[in-house]
Amino acid sequence: DAGVIQSPRHEVTEMGQEVTLRCKPISGHDYLFWYRQTMMRGLELLIYFNNNVPIDDSGMPEDRFSAKMPNASFSTLKIQPSEPRDSAVYFCASSFMGSYGYTFGSGTRLTVV
Amino acid sequence: GESVGLHLPTLSVQEGDNSIINCAYSNSASDYFIWYKQESGKGPQFIIDIRSNMDKRQGQRVTVLLNKTVKHLSLQIAATQPGDSAVYFCAETLSGSARQLTFGSGTQLTVLP
Numbered sequence: 001d002a003g004v005i006q007s008p009r010h011e012v013t014e015m016g017q018e019v020t021l022r023c024k025p026i027s028g029h030d031y032l033f034w035y036r037q038t039m040m041r042g043l044e045l046l047i048y049f050n051n052n053v054p055i056d057d058s059g060m061p062e063d064r065f066s067a068k069m070p071n072a073s074f075s076t077l078k079i080q081p082s083e084p085r086d087s088a089v090y091f092c093a094s095s096f097m098g099s100y101g102y103t104f105g106s107g108t109r110l111t112v113v
Numbered sequence: 114g115e116s117v118g119l120h121l122p123t124l125s126v127q128e129g130d131n132s133i134i135n136c137a138y139s140n141s142a143s144d145y146f147i148w149y150k151q152e153s154g155k156g157p158q159f160i161i162d163i164r165s166n167m168d169k170r171q172g173q174r175v176t177v178l179l180n181k182t183v184k185h186l187s188l189q190i191a192a193t194q195p196g197d198s199a200v201y202f203c204a205e206t207l208s209g210s211a212r213q214l215t216f217g218s219g220t221q222l223t224v225l226p
Binding site: 043045056101105106 | 145147154155156157158159162202206208213214216217218219
């Protein structure tokens with residue numbers, strides 16, 4: 001298995017632009033998580049899905065953030081409009097029921113200028 | 114991955130020595146704990162876990178110790194190698210509840226030749 005795959009690896013965008021981050025979880029995993037990592041706040045859970053259904057989005061910072069999981073093999077995190085304070089590394093992780101040992105992707109480093 | 118926190122604790126050890134990384138967790142109700150390793154440019158990687166009904170668990174070159182009385186977790190790495198240089202995070206959760214891991218701020222381990 002290729003692991004959790006995220007794209008793009010790096011994204012630089014101008015303030016106000018829409019940004020879409022993508023994630024392909026490990027096949028067979030039924031949980032998918034989106035985390036954000038910054039120097040100031042560390043790793044923060046934004047939202048997670050179980051069997052493609054959003055379970056808890058209380059970590060999504062603002063209405064500018066939205067996440068979808070249209071099927072078991074794909075999820076997106078969208079920021080519209082983006083702001084400089086959204087600059088961070090965004091990680092996607094997946095796990096199989098009964099396991100807390102999440103497998104993380106390599107992350108997307110987002111820079112909003 | 115990015116360094117986590119402006120004041121990320123650091124630990125420098127000589128190659129071949131043993132390392133001990135400490136973590137104070139926040140929720141006395143947490144009953145499941147995980148250590149993750151994050152190398153530069155990568156997502157966190159699962160190392161070892163422990164449930165609250167255990168005080169100690171050993172893996173390959175790693176041992177996790179749990180002291181519930183003082184809410185303290187430690188990771189011991191035997192015969193530290195250059196490849197062990199990374200940021201190490203402890204994470205806690207309440208099993209059976211919402212499947213959310215709460216991550217600590219991390220410790221930067223540097224192995225000196």
